[in-house]
Amino acid sequence: MRADLAALSRILAVVNRTALWIAGIGLVLMTIFVAWQVFGRYVLNQSPSWTEPASLLLMSWFILLGSAVGVRDGNHLGFEIALHYAPHGLRQIMLAVTEVLVMIFGGAMAWYGTELAVETWSAAMPGLPIPQGFDYVPLAVGGVLIALFALEKLVRLLLAGEEVPLVRVDEPHLVPVKD
Amino acid sequence: MEIWVLFGVFTLLLIIGTPVAFCLGIASLATVLYMQLPPVVVFQQLNSGMNAFAMMAIPFFIYAGDLMMRGGIADRLIRLAAGLVGHLRGGLGQVNVVASTLFGGISGSAIADASAIGGIMIPQMEKRGYAKDYSVNVTVNAAIIALLIPPSHNMIIYSIAAGGTISVADLFTAGVVPGLLLAAALMITAYIVAIRRGYPADPFPGFRMLAYFLVSAVPGILLIFIIFGGVRSGVFTATESSCIAVVYALLVTLFVYREMNWESFVEATLGAVRTTAMVLLVIGTASAFGWLMAFLQVPQATIELMRAVSDNPIVVLLLINVILLVLGTFMDMAPMIIICTPIFLPVIKAFGIDPVHFGVILILNAGIGLNTPPVGSVLFVGCAVGKITIGEAMKTIWPFLGASIAVLLLVTYIPGLSLWLPALFR
Numbered sequence: 356m357r358a359d360l361a362a363l364s365r366i367l368a369v370v371n372r373t374a375l376w377i378a379g380i381g382l383v384l385m386t387i388f389v390a391w392q393v394f395g396r397y398v399l400n401q402s403p404s405w406t407e408p409a410s411l412l413l414m415s416w417f418i419l420l421g422s423a424v425g426v427r428d429g430n431h432l433g434f435e436i437a438l439h440y441a442p443h444g445l446r447q448i449m450l451a452v453t454e455v456l457v458m459i460f461g462g463a464m465a466w467y468g469t470e471l472a473v474e475t476w477s478a479a480m481p482g483l484p485i486p487q488g489f490d491y492v493p494l495a496v497g498g499v500l501i502a503l504f505a506l507e508k509l510v511r512l513l514l515a516g517e518e519v520p521l522v523r524v525d526e527p528h529l530v531p532v533k534d
Numbered sequence: 535m536e537i538w539v540l541f542g543v544f545t546l547l548l549i550i551g552t553p554v555a556f557c558l559g560i561a562s563l564a565t566v567l568y569m570q571l572p573p574v575v576v577f578q579q580l581n582s583g584m585n586a587f588a589m590m591a592i593p594f595f596i597y598a599g600d601l602m603m604r605g606g607i608a609d610r611l612i613r614l615a616a617g618l619v620g621h622l623r624g625g626l627g628q629v630n631v632v633a634s635t636l637f638g639g640i641s642g643s644a645i646a647d648a649s650a651i652g653g654i655m656i657p658q659m660e661k662r663g664y665a666k667d668y669s670v671n672v673t674v675n676a677a678i679i680a681l682l683i684p685p686s687h688n689m690i691i692y693s694i695a696a697g698g699t700i701s702v703a704d705l706f707t708a709g710v711v712p713g714l715l716l717a718a719a720l721m722i723t724a725y726i727v728a729i730r731r732g733y734p735a736d737p738f739p740g741f742r743m744l745a746y747f748l749v750s751a752v753p754g755i756l757l758i759f760i761i762f763g764g765v766r767s768g769v770f771t772a773t774e775s776s777c778i779a780v781v782y783a784l785l786v787t788l789f790v791y792r793e794m795n796w797e798s799f800v801e802a803t804l805g806a807v808r809t810t811a812m813v814l815l816v817i818g819t820a821s822a823f824g825w826l827m828a829f830l831q832v833p834q835a836t837i838e839l840m841r842a843v844s845d846n847p848i849v850v851l852l853l854i855n856v857i858l859l860v861l862g863t864f865m866d867m868a869p870m871i872i873i874c875t876p877i878f879l880p881v882i883k884a885f886g887i888d889p890v891h892f893g894v895i896l897i898l899n900a901g902i903g904l905n906t907p908p909v910g911s912v913l914f915v916g917c918a919v920g921k922i923t924i925g926e927a928m929k930t931i932w933p934f935l936g937a938s939i940a941v942l943l944l945v946t947y948i949p950g951l952s953l954w955l956p957a958l959f960r
Contacts, residue, residue, distance in 0.1 A: 379803045389777035421811020431553030438551040449550040467574040
């Protein structure tokens with residue numbers, strides 16, 4: 356059981372890392388696109404029309420992938436005082452409720468993101484030769500990952516009693532995480 | 535009733551420790567289900583809330599701040615600040631405030647400011663015999679200056695939350711005087727506390743060294759003028775200027791200072807992704823939450839409530855400030871702005887208060903909230919950098935918090951502090 360859990364966590368760690376790197380590449384590309392837009396306007400005297408929708412699409416990707424990574428690594432900022440002072444059993448319940456709700460939210464995001472993508476698939480995106488529906492794909496993928504990572508934390512909490520995120524009052528969440 | 539579902543679920547989840555981004559999202563989803571609206575609207579609002587070209591300025595400014603922190607720009611600004619004010623009493627405390635102001639002028643993020651300046655200054659201050667709580671408190675309060683000195687991505691969030699009707703250039707300009715005022719107030723406080731505790735002053739390095747420090751910091755300082763000048767003159771949009779800040783920071787750290795290597799670059803990029811994703815997810819879910827509040831006519835109810843309490847703008851502003859300070863203790867900056875702007879903007883307009891002036895009040899107020907637990911992200915970062923507990927920092931934070939609140943009151947009741955400079959440019 357523990358070995359299975361560890362194996363699952365290793366796989367999800369790779370997924371997590373991949374998502375983070377894709378998001379990072381997205382940020383770099385976004386920088387290049389917008390820089391190209393400025394360069395095009397002032398140096399080449401023509402504003403490329405694809406840079407704005409393309410960089411917006413990249414931003415959706417890296418926000419939602421990055422958010423999912425944040426769920427797994429416990430980066431999202433919250434109010435932790437009550438968690439800290441709650442007795443052990445209650446704390447487990449509070450953490451479990453949070454993970455279940457985050458999982459449901461992620462699931463809903465994936466479901467309705469897919470629905471939005473399907474509905475708008477036949478329309479063309481202004482400025483780019485791809486379907487409008489692409490706008491909602493990050494929502495769907497990010498939602499799946501958020502639900503998956505929340506599920507992992509829930510399983511680890513229930514089976515191994517691991518409190519992830521660890522409750523840290525003195526070293527709280529928003530510490531920039533080093534890789 | 536719907537409104538109680540919205541706020542009730544939000545508060546309950548907040549208490550059990552659900553991250554704020556999800557508190558907002560889940561409360562919105564629950565309310566939509568309760569009202570039997572199609573749940574898809576929540577995700578439409580979420581997506582459109584974070585998906586605007588103007589929003590891109592946020593990742594770019596955060597990214598630029600991360601690059602500057604790791605590529606040697608922050609170090610040189612600190613050295614310049616040390617040359618300028620290190621010889622005053624409590625020298626390193628003064629240096630900290632001036633360095634934060636300069637770095638805030640190029641990064642615009644309070645968290646970047648606290649980790650960049652604090653990361654360098656707190657250990658140095660410790661070595662020279664300053665107590666850690668003093669170092670941390672100076673750092674975290676000085677970091678708030680970054681929110682007011684342009685470029686500040688929070689001003690951009692405010693402009694977007696106000697429906698894009700308020701000029702970013704005006705907001706940027708309006709923050710300058712209040713930012714400098716806050717810097718002055720914190721320097722005075724740092725000075726007084728330093729005298730009481732008997733902290734030393736450093737020797738003046740001489741004008742030759744000072745000139746050298748200035749020259750080596752010039753590439754960083756130039757960025758202030760590029761961004762501010764570009765946005766003010768309308769040559770670039772705020773988003774474009776933020777992207778130029780990233781490119782410029784990369785060029786300077788790679789080719790002028792030559793301190794950027796592959797590891798630091800990756801670290802800065804992934805760090806920026808984590809921070810930005812966090813900020814923008816909250817903005818997305820806060821947009822859904824704000825949309826529901828507008829749907830449930832919360833802003834109208836607030837105006838009526840305010841009118842029932844008083845028709846005097848001075849009282850109303852005080853009331854709004856108190857509400858914002860309380861909200862600020864458990865809300866982070868971005869969701870505060872996204873949620874409070876649509877509620878309070880109609881109120882202040884009804885009372886004849888300038889939206890640009892109110893933007894400065896809102897941002898300074900929410901900024902003070904970043905240093906008050908239970909949710910105080912800048913205080914948390916400062917304590918983590920200084921390796922002290924939040925309780926230890928809180929014991930001696932009061933003079934600095936008091937100075938910040940005094941500046942908030944000045945900014946609130948003297949509109950000229952915010953509006954004089956933008957008027958000069960018109």
